[in-house]
Amino acid sequence: MTAVTLPAAFADLPGVTGVRASANSLRIDLDHLEPAALAAAVARLGLRLGAVTGTPLAPEGETEMVYHFVALDRLVDVAVVSRGRSLPSLAPHLKPAVWAEREIHDLFDVAFPGHPDLSPLMRPEGFATGMMRGPMCGARRPSAPVPAADLSE
Amino acid sequence: MSYTIPIGPYHPALEEPFKVKAVCDGEIMRSATIEVGFSFRGIELLCQKRNWMEVVTLVERVCGICSNTHSMIFCMAAEKIAGIEAPKRAEFVRTIVAELERLHSHLLWAGIGAEDIGFRTLFMECYAARETVMDQLERLTGNRVNYGMNRVGGVNRDLGGLPDLVAAMADLRRRLTEVVVPGFTANPTARARLVGVGPLTRDQAIEWGVVGPVARASGLDIDVRRDEPYLAYAELGFTPSLRTDCDVFARVVVRVEEMLESIRLIEAAAAAMPDGPLAALDGWPTIPPGEATVRIEAPRGEVLYHVVSDGGPTPARVKIRTPSFVNIPAIEAMVPGQQLADLAIIQASVDPCISCTDR
Numbered sequence: 001m002t003a004v005t006l007p008a009a010f011a012d013l014p015g016v017t018g019v020r021a022s023a024n025s026l027r028i029d030l031d032h033l034e035p036a037a038l039a040a041a042v043a044r045l046g047l048r049l050g051a052v053t054g055t056p057l058a059p060e061g062e063t064e065m066v067y068h069f070v071a072l073d074r075l076v077d078v079a080v081v082s083r084g085r086s087l088p089s090l091a092p093h094l095k096p097a098v099w100a101e102r103e104i105h106d107l108f109d110v111a112f113p114g115h116p117d118l119s120p121l122m123r124p125e126g127f128a129t130g131m132m133r134g135p136m137c138g139a140r141r142p143s144a145p146v147p148a149a150d151l152s153e
Numbered sequence: 154m155s156y157t158i159p160i161g162p163y164h165p166a167l168e169e170p171f172k173v174k175a176v177c178d179g180e181i182m183r184s185a186t187i188e189v190g191f192s193f194r195g196i197e198l199l200c201q202k203r204n205w206m207e208v209v210t211l212v213e214r215v216c217g218i219c220s221n222t223h224s225m226i227f228c229m230a231a232e233k234i235a236g237i238e239a240p241k242r243a244e245f246v247r248t249i250v251a252e253l254e255r256l257h258s259h260l261l262w263a264g265i266g267a268e269d270i271g272f273r274t275l276f277m278e279c280y281a282a283r284e285t286v287m288d289q290l291e292r293l294t295g296n297r298v299n300y301g302m303n304r305v306g307g308v309n310r311d312l313g314g315l316p317d318l319v320a321a322m323a324d325l326r327r328r329l330t331e332v333v334v335p336g337f338t339a340n341p342t343a344r345a346r347l348v349g350v351g352p353l354t355r356d357q358a359i360e361w362g363v364v365g366p367v368a369r370a371s372g373l374d375i376d377v378r379r380d381e382p383y384l385a386y387a388e389l390g391f392t393p394s395l396r397t398d399c400d401v402f403a404r405v406v407v408r409v410e411e412m413l414e415s416i417r418l419i420e421a422a423a424a425a426m427p428d429g430p431l432a433a434l435d436g437w438p439t440i441p442p443g444e445a446t447v448r449i450e451a452p453r454g455e456v457l458y459h460v461v462s463d464g465g466p467t468p469a470r471v472k473i474r475t476p477s478f479v480n481i482p483a484i485e486a487m488v489p490g491q492q493l494a495d496l497a498i499i500q501a502s503v504d505p506c507i508s509c510t511d512r
Binding site for chain 1: 197361381474
């Protein structure tokens with residue numbers, strides 16, 4: 001599989017707003033997700049779903065999802081932002097999405113219509129769904145360290 | 154009549170806390186469900202609260218076995234964002250430590266696997282062989298785990314006494330070929346407990362997205378060290394171990410063969426160790442805005458990190474996907490039709506790391 005064929009293969013995916021290729025990776029941006037079409041595209045290309053990164057964009061806002069697909073020698077990142085804190089589930093089409101989406105539901109309170117089982121995966125008893133949204137959006141940013149030369153003064 | 158046997162989260166058959174609920178008809182398991190999350194620590198959030206150098210130390214604590222894997226891949230992701238190229242000597246040092254870590258992980262697994270089938274003598278032999286590796290790791294890095302070798306841009310210290318390392322590897326090869334390998338592959342009792350147990354077909358391996366030795370034991374020819382070479386693997390040459398038996402025995406053989414290949418890689422890296430600096434930069438790294446997705450081959454399989462920088466003193470996001478996170482769910486596919494008594498070795502055969510899975 002070459003870097004030339006991969007972007008072309010994804011260009012026809014519904015909702016594509018951008019395709020960026022680099023040496024060993026490809027980034028596809030979508031404005032909406034059609035799971036069946038995405039699953040069919042990756043099946044055609046023989047890609048494996050390696051991971052899903054969820055990043056809350058605001059405490060009460062949306063979540064950016066990046067689906068990391070693995071080709072033999074490169075990575076394909078497919079990015080999409082939730083709508084109304086919801087995204088259709090990939091889990092009925094791709095098994096590795098089952099745990100990945102459960103975890104994101106647990107931590108960031110994203111709904112995944114069509115998911116077979118959104119019971120808690122990581123969330124301990126007594127914690128609310130989306131327990132990591134607020135803390136992750138408000139994570140403290142420590143100041144830069146004092147240079148060693150200044151410490152000696 | 155079916156009944157459910159809950160095992161865990163704390164149980165002698167489990168290395169770390171997770172729960173398997175097996176639905177049985179008599180002694181035969183019909184299905185199983187897995188529960189994790191008992192060791193959740195929120196490390197991805199903590200990464201956003203620590204600066205780039207502190208995160209190296211933090212992610213090294215994701216796992217007590219493949220600790221070096223985590224600090225190394227995080228540094229590689231930061232280097233990719235910043236366009237930093239680690240010096241050649243640092244790459245060889247990282248390769249040697251990574252392969253020593255694979256040996257220590259696989260030998261630990263082999264010991265636990267032997268214990269799970271009641272083969273105490275082999276358990277002791279595996280752990281005695283592992284001490285050879287642990288002694289070398291302690292001598293070379295100063296610690297048995299959490300070696301603190303990696304920094305953004307290279308490594309923190311050089312490896313001394315490479316001839317001693319090579320001699321130790323020769324001794325380990327002898328122990329493996331004379332004791333550990335025949336203990337698992339030629340002993341009729343061990344074979345009876347391993348061959349044909351816990352099957353995961355090639356199609357199932359693809360469907361569940363498994364990685365590492367579990368995938369290669371089901372005929373999936375994937376290994377990041379060869380497919381997307383990093384560190385010194387392209388120069389040293391590398392051949393993955395592959396089996397098509399698709400059972401627990403195949404997972405044992407793949408790991409045993411990988412140990413012998415790790416010894417060869419360590420010997421080759423020691424012989425070809427280039428001169429030069431250990432790090433591309435002194436002091437504090439500046440990571441510009443950007444993002445990188447990086448994967449490497451840990452002992453249990455592919456690890457994937459997605460790191461985002463907004464140019465600030467801390468990472469803006471660190472996503473950690475460990476091999477156990479995708480391998481553990483596949484236990485559910487290995488269980489139907491198997492004896493309940495084999496559940497211990499079936500779950501162990503994926504080498505589940507709950508510390509990694511839960512983060």
